[in-house]
Amino acid sequence: MTEEKTNRFTIRTFGLLLLPIILLAGVIFLFLSTGGGLDLKSAAPVEDLNIERYTLSPSEIEIYVRNAGPEALNISTLIINDAVWPFSVSPSNTIPRLGQGTIHLEYPWVYGEAYGITLFTSNAVAFDVEIPVAFSTPKPSSSTFWSFALIGLYVGVIPVFLGIFWFPALRLLSRRWMIFLMAITAGLLIFLGLDTLIEALENAAHAPGSFQGTGLVGIGAVATFLLLDAISKKESRTGRNESEKRLSLAYMIAIGIGIHNLGEGLAIGAAYNIGEIALGTFLVVGFIIQNITEGLGIIAPVLRDRPDIRSLIWLGLIGGAPAILGAWIGGFSPSPTLATLFLAVGTGAIFEVVYEIAKLIQKDTDKQPMPMTVFSGVLTGMMLLWVTGLLIK
Structure with a gap:
């Protein structure tokens, strides 16, 4: 019999892995101390x-x-x-x-x-x-605290719950309509994901250059996508029934929309923070109109089921309440770096949920394909947000 060699992480292995790093540090030190053999100095100071x-x-x-x-x-x-x-x-x-x-x-x-x-x-x-406009910056106090909370309530919680109120009526629809609504949800989220990505990149341009805002967007989006995908795959191996899986998907949609609404709260709070009252009011009204469609997207996966009232309440709060947190952060201490990270996380979460919805639609249409239903649903979802976006942009 031949003995199989067992691979273990030993001190010797650690030393061999560390050696190139030590040598690299030595090379960098040598370059910095000698200037690479070039006796040159910067003509002007580099300051940012x-x-x-x-x-x-x-x-x-x-x-x-x-x-x-x-x-x-x-x-x-x-x-x-x-x-x-x-x-x-x-x-x-x-x-x-x-x-x-x-x-x-x-x-x-x-x-x-x-x-x-x-x-x-x-x-x-x-x-x-x-x-641009001299204006007393809102200070943290009980009155401003509740004022920004009320703005987040108007922007996120109320419209999302109004969308969820469609649940009883939508449950009466046929299977084809159910597929159509799922496709609308996918379209809504695709549009939201693209919008969130653009906002993240715009905020990244205002973050300190050393923080590498574009890289921060990539890290936040990719890490969130892979993390949620890993959680989803782990849950799929737990043997839960289809109804529980659809409810889990609804929660994931609510999380993705919630992070997006946090970004909306940041934008509104920042507008009020610098005295752009007209802009802040305009954003509030526009987001109220737009976000009612998000409640529809949250409940779409569970229309064939009977989730209890507690689950529906939690779905609405998860999807809408982050707008309150965003309004607090944007109103009291706006930060382009923090906004970039939040929006990047929202981008990854939204696109992972789109991936999960696509798998669910494919599974539901294996026996009876409905390509035009799916196409028209996705297009309708994207057009809904594009039209309501005309009131905001």
Whole structure:
């Protein structure tokens, strides 16, 4: 008999894996210390100051910044509306790489006026901050807390539940109509997924360059897709009946829509945060109209079943309530990096749910194919959101 060699992860294996990394670190150190043999210096300093947000309170302005450049930078001068103005930076005027700083200036700003601020580093590199409308930034308090919660309720929870209220009527439809509604759900989610992806990429452009916003979108979307796919496959091996599997799919649809609604809440909260009241109101009304279709998409997989009231309530809350959280985050501390990550996660979740719905439709149409029903349903779902989107974009 020949003895089979057992493969184990030993200290020797670990050392062999670590050796190339140690050698690579040595090569990098050698290059940085010698300059690769080239005695060259940068003609101009490379500095990148990312303006994350600003807040206004009576006679005060605070600007939150992050150093996205390769080296530490020092903020030396501030000009507001062509006037040099005194300021302070906490924790220090020198901001390390990827470090944050808060610039504070006492300034008698006037409600509704526009202000242009220019920050200069010690190397005379300028960075601009535009305040299109001077407006007292909402501060966390019981009143503003409930105000943003109410906005999220209007945008997410109420329209999603109104869509779920179609459940009794839709259960009376024939099998072909059931397939048509599932295809509409797929179309709705495809449109939502594309819209969420575009929003994620737009937010990524405003995130600090060092955070590699586009890469963050890819990581969030792919990781979420694969994680939900793994969970779905694991659940499919548990021996549950078809009704339970369809209810699980409805929950997954609610999760994907919920993360999307969180992104909508972020956009609305951020609009109110900077004083864009008209834009915020316009977004609220538009999203209310659009999101009633999301309730339809959530209940589509379980129309042939009899889920209890508790399940329907949970589906509505999961799909709509994240808009409240988004309004809080956007209203009190908007962050393009955080928004990018949330929207990326939403993209991955939505497209994974589309994949699950496609498998369910294929299974339901194996014996009686309905290609035109599926085609018209997907197109109808996408057109529904495109038309309602005309009220928002």
